[in-house]
Amino acid sequence: MYAQASAKIELPSYLPQHESSSVFEGAIVQPVSFFSAGAEIYAQGEKAGALYRVEFGAVRVYRLLADGRRQISAFHLAGETFGFEADASHHFFAEAINATGVRVYRTPSGMDMSRHLLPLALKGLTRAQEHLLVLGRQNAIERVAAFLVEMSERQGGLRQVELPMSRNDIGDYLGLTIETVSRVFTRLKEKGVIRLLSLRSIEILKRDTLLAMGE
Numbered sequence: 001m002y003a004q005a006s007a008k009i010e011l012p013s014y015l016p017q018h019e020s021s022s023v024f025e026g027a028i029v030q031p032v033s034f035f036s037a038g039a040e041i042y043a044q045g046e047k048a049g050a051l052y053r054v055e056f057g058a059v060r061v062y063r064l065l066a067d068g069r070r071q072i073s074a075f076h077l078a079g080e081t082f083g084f085e086a087d088a089s090h091h092f093f094a095e096a097i098n099a100t101g102v103r104v105y106r107t108p109s110g111m112d113m114s115r116h117l118l119p120l121a122l123k124g125l126t127r128a129q130e131h132l133l134v135l136g137r138q139n140a141i142e143r144v145a146a147f148l149v150e151m152s153e154r155q156g157g158l159r160q161v162e163l164p165m166s167r168n169d170i171g172d173y174l175g176l177t178i179e180t181v182s183r184v185f186t187r188l189k190e191k192g193v194i195r196l197l198s199l200r201s202i203e204i205l206k207r208d209t210l211l212a213m214g215e
Contacts, residue, residue, distance in 0.1 A: 029104075030104040042083070044091060047090075048085040051082075052103070053081045054102060059095065059102070061075075072172040072173040073092060075165055135174070141213055142214060143174040144181065144185070145188070149211055160202070161204060162200065194210070
């Protein structure tokens with residue numbers, strides 16, 4: 001893993017909820033590493049064995065398909081942990097979306113961390129199952145609505161939701177084209193469900209409507 005310095009660091013406008021510190025009990029804590037936008041944190045096939053926590057910024061985890069397309073499997077925001085693997089190698093790439101700080105927790109040789117890692121593994125499994133349910137929806141509006149609700153909940157249920165990822169990232173996560181994602185955002189805006197504050201920030205105006213769309 002390598003770090004890159006960032007000249008400007010923008011902290012999220014919401015306060016992150018750090019995952020249980022019990023996950024890191026006994027781990028070797030390393031200083032925060034800084035990654036610029038697009039910098040690789042680890043690659044598919046690299047040796048695993050460490051946990052990564054986002055201190056600020058955001059991370060996308062993805063795999064390249066045989067035809068060259070990219071499938072994003074997860075986004076990780078400030079306070080969230082990623083990098084857990086069932087075996088000794090990483091099965092995905094991890095990349096900083098914007099200026100990001102990541103703290104690495106390494107497991108001492110011979111130490112059994114299974115008891116601490118179980119909650120993290122179960123949480124990851126739950127999110128993966130929810131993502132599969134979203135991908136199973138045929139309606140693009142349902143997929144985007146469910147995604148926006150999830151992002152809001154992960155940021156404390158705020159009306160104003162930060163979206164550090166691009167529309168292209170969202171499309172690669174939801175199995176949609178960037179054009180479709182953009183059309184859905186415009187349609188939700190026209191219906192008065194959301195307000196587009198910027199390319200990376202929205203305000204949810206009708207939360208109940210958005211929830212109903214995503215169910």
